Amino acid sequence: MLIRVRNLLIAAVPFAALLLGASLTADEGMYPISELGRLDLRAKGLQVSASDLYNPNGVSLVDAIVQVGGCTGAFVSPDGLILTNHHCAFGAVQAASTAQHDYLTDGFFAATREGELPARGYTVRITESYRDVSSTVLDGLADEMDPTERARAIEQRTKAIVAETEAAQPGKRAEVAEMFAGKTYVLFVYTYLRDIRLVYVPPRAIGEFGGENDNWMWPRHTGDFSFMRAYVGSDGKPAPHAPANVPYTPRRFLKVNPDGVKEGDAVFVLGYPGRTYRHRTSHYLAYERLVRMPFVADLNASQIETMETLGASSREIALKHDARIKGLANVMKNYRGKLRGIDRLDLVKRWQQDEAALQAFVDADPELKARYGEVLPGIGRVYQETVRQAPSELVLGALRASSLRLTNAYRLYEGAIERQKPDLQREAAYMDRNSAQLLESMRQALRDFHAPTDRALLGELLRRAAALPQDQRIPAVDAIVKGGDAGPAIDRFLDQALANAKVTDEASLQAALSKSPEALEQLGDPWIGFARALYPTFRALRETQQRREGTLSRLQALYVDAKQRRQSAAFLPDANGTLRLTLGRVRGYSPADAVVHLPFTTLHGVVDKTTGTEPFTSPARLVELAREGAYGRFAHPALGDVPVAMLYDLDTTGGNSGSPVMNARGELIGVNFDRTFDATINDYAWSESYSRSIGVDVRYVLWVTGTFGGATRVLQEMGITP
């Protein structure tokens, strides 16, 4: 209690000062590495230059940034040591655990390099180069082309570029990223390292402290970090796991600064933000706000409730549901934050006003009007159709994903059809280069299968499907109901389907994967029968969506053009999983009237939150060390306590998990792992008031690793004396 008051006394003053200063430099923007030259880094408070950040002809900070486990990570030693989030290493820790060793609960530390355990299924991706390929993708594709044809042509050309690049550079992997929809395409070439190992992982009670309750929330007290290491063959080349492999030597690693930062300091993040939608129009936003997100949030809530009820009596069943519930809850909370944010910022109306102004600007000039006059009305028509068809389209999407039996059956059936085509013409999921990933996810579906759950979730969606309006009915569902009473018919269907399933284990799955569509049908598996019955509907939906995407791709490109003509300013493209820089300051905010959130939480805050009930348990030793004040060199001088998590006004989104947070000199001082509830709005707009991201403070990373975890060899490797 006294500590809290003391913190407050000290923290409130710089906070006020910071607020007065920060608004001068706070700024929206996830800058692609191609756009770094546009930034006045000095004015933003950084002491590094654009070429320190990215240098195609030499070594730069970017070379230390990797993608790992779907997240971002950073090399922090010359021996390939990687710092990322606990939740990014989670799957590897789970897979490494055995009946004897529960590394999730207890944490993991390899006392010697030989003891580092394989992170099964993990790869580390390093960006090798990028090149604009817009002209190759778009040349000769007339605006007037049939939209479906145009979309298909773009898809074919990008696939060809990828195939060509990968053929020319064996061992590399290529990807074409759409930067501006229908407008700019960039080819990225990546190296994948395939022998990744666990080095130090804190106990789950630290790495996941606060769990779902605190997810998307501030104040936060989660030590969401882990250390891994990349290995290569003794020839220095990427290789699968082998005992003889050697640590990878990165071109560049980040210096870890154990002194951290203070409120108001300039910080930046390099990482791989997933998706933003800031260049969409109000039609899209209204569809998301009014139709799609409420549907998904409500469906997820009901599916979570179903799974929690069914898992209440059995730890084994609960474990099968665990990852799915987490995923559903995460999306649900994210969407609820966005729904609130869109309303609080009145975003649909603001976008509508911007668009009305743009339309007026365009209409005032005959030349502009001829080129852009029909762009916004055209986009509007696409979303009118989308909204009209939403009832059946949303149910269809959820239908295939909700039953694990049906998910696998559909993948088998569709895959059998697709595999009859040449590789380049297939749906991407069924291309040979993605077959390992597909197989793994089908295996996961087998492992997580629990008949009553499948029955309940699919039953609910079939009942929704049976209640669709006449003009949106799904023939495969009508064939089950046969015009009678839907409930009993669906129950009968589910009973017999679950009783007669054939592809129920790994052996039958492997066998089924090589079969033709006809051979699959002959298995007599009712799930494959149902997948086959649904196939024409999904095909038609896919074609509708391709047509809409094709239309939108062309119109969105013109829309961005028109905006640029009006504002005579260059825009930053939406996030698309490619490397971006965002910069700003360590800074609190006001989430509500009369409430101020300060930008650092503390070790004593962890103790204070520790109730002993999941997810608020803490290792006894952590509480003891905190009570002893055993901070070592890791205390925040003004707070007089180890800082745990921090808040900054950077522009991040999903995919930025695990990104290194760097100080003005480009030294690592934190690991990004979340945004605040209010900052879920980042996907549509960065907000001065609400956009705050959350990182683990490097001092907590080092305190937990060294003082709590005793993993001093890891600190030494980074040049840190505890």
Next chain:
Amino acid sequence: MLIRVRNLLIAAVPFAALLLGASLTADEGMYPISELGRLDLRAKGLQVSASDLYNPNGVSLVDAIVQVGGCTGAFVSPDGLILTNHHCAFGAVQAASTAQHDYLTDGFFAATREGELPARGYTVRITESYRDVSSTVLDGLADEMDPTERARAIEQRTKAIVAETEAAQPGKRAEVAEMFAGKTYVLFVYTYLRDIRLVYVPPRAIGEFGGENDNWMWPRHTGDFSFMRAYVGSDGKPAPHAPANVPYTPRRFLKVNPDGVKEGDAVFVLGYPGRTYRHRTSHYLAYERLVRMPFVADLNASQIETMETLGASSREIALKHDARIKGLANVMKNYRGKLRGIDRLDLVKRWQQDEAALQAFVDADPELKARYGEVLPGIGRVYQETVRQAPSELVLGALRASSLRLTNAYRLYEGAIERQKPDLQREAAYMDRNSAQLLESMRQALRDFHAPTDRALLGELLRRAAALPQDQRIPAVDAIVKGGDAGPAIDRFLDQALANAKVTDEASLQAALSKSPEALEQLGDPWIGFARALYPTFRALRETQQRREGTLSRLQALYVDAKQRRQSAAFLPDANGTLRLTLGRVRGYSPADAVVHLPFTTLHGVVDKTTGTEPFTSPARLVELAREGAYGRFAHPALGDVPVAMLYDLDTTGGNSGSPVMNARGELIGVNFDRTFDATINDYAWSESYSRSIGVDVRYVLWVTGTFGGATRVLQEMGITP
């Protein structure tokens, strides 16, 4: 959004400054008016003297303070205008509403004095005098007396003092308050005014904004205030409602200062805090923490759930449950706050340490040891017994209160027995002076009765009673279960009891009230039969409790003596519903790590919280006026917005609702209505870090009344030009 950021910029600076200054003067204490002379008011920042506050030989601020509707209120005009809380006037507004006029929803304003509506059942209590009567109560009661005898003797003597005083001063009402348990007793003489009327009441959406969700919470946006007026007969004496009555002229009324206060300003409250327990021992606190409060909080949660389920389908049933659910929820949230507070402050351990130190001090001196050596062990033994008997005693207490049929049946049966005794020897509830109150609460139980609710709540408690350990069984419950399977036996009992109830309406109730115990039994009402079967158990429990109270009364008095011997300081008595002063400053606090709560909320905060879903709806006109910035003179200069609620570090508890909050000069600048969740701990200890109370800012009172409500005559009466 921009407004929020602006507020923050301005508010953060004085907040920090205040925190640095405030701890110099913040202080614990609910000072009885007899103790005001002990305070250095100047040093505390007040500009009024002790005799300005209370002057037995003249007029003082205390003369403006009244008790009304179980709350505190203040005269604010020479014509008997009273300002109190909306929740204190609630019952009167509900009673005044008709099918045509829903004053709860729409609010109420009497455009002329003639239009002011009676507040049925309301009285206004004015403190006339007080006198220490400890010697009369205690003289000749030896420490060694049998505890039960001693408790009974104290009870009889206080009843006699009251009867004597009321006989000598007709029309007045006397009460003897125990200031220190078993030690000091003060006789208060009160005048009751009986014609109270409604003047201005805001709509429920303002007066109850935030409802149960925001109860005990900060930030708060509730306009929890109402204006009433006291009337007297044309002779100036208290009289029941009559059209010819005239407004009461108070000896003193408070000046309302429309400029309010700012962060850091000294403020004080005069009011009637209900109960605190700061002079109890760790034995009591441990019993509350580990046994009683968890039992009640859990029981209330389950009863609320039951009533919400049963009321879900019918508005009429929900209305019957409304007040009960509110009451249960209020206690539940309060207890949960206390449970958390006790743990966060480690209060049981701290009290234990204090007591160990006191014991050592006592044991070191033979004289002290002889007198006080056995005090703490003795108190400990009382609570050992209390804890041991808690399973049955807690169930018994809840049993009688949970079924409205049983509540009334027990009151009838016990009342019939008590009324055979002389008035002064009866249990207080059945004394003639309390008969009107008893009748009204029995009528209320008839009105709120709903058979399935009674069945469910009583059934649950009977099942708990049936599961009690062998040595704590309740014979009346055993007689129902008859050694068989408890569930079906209880169900059968409830079925037949509900089917055969006789006292089910006002007429049968009135008839039953004058019957003897034997005549009551002859009614054949199974509820009265059950009450009769329970009577011996409750009698025995009452005697046990009287014995314990008698023992504790003596020991607690010695305990406080011993503490005073050790600390050589005078203590303030625990709150006991008598007039108290508490003083401090307008001040925010930190409820959790990295969170700061500022001390003012704003009108724009109300708009921001308005979702359109109960309890977060706002009148359209309020939102409109806020958007127009129509603040008039009522804006907080630094916030640039109308302040709605405010936070201060005063020492308040239940009963302080409606208390005027005054500035250094004794002018009214707010109306107290709640504490923060963390400040529920006030009942045991005032905490520098957590004890914050909540008031409506006078500027919101005046803005709502004048600008929103158009009740300018009310403002004019207080001398305010809008």
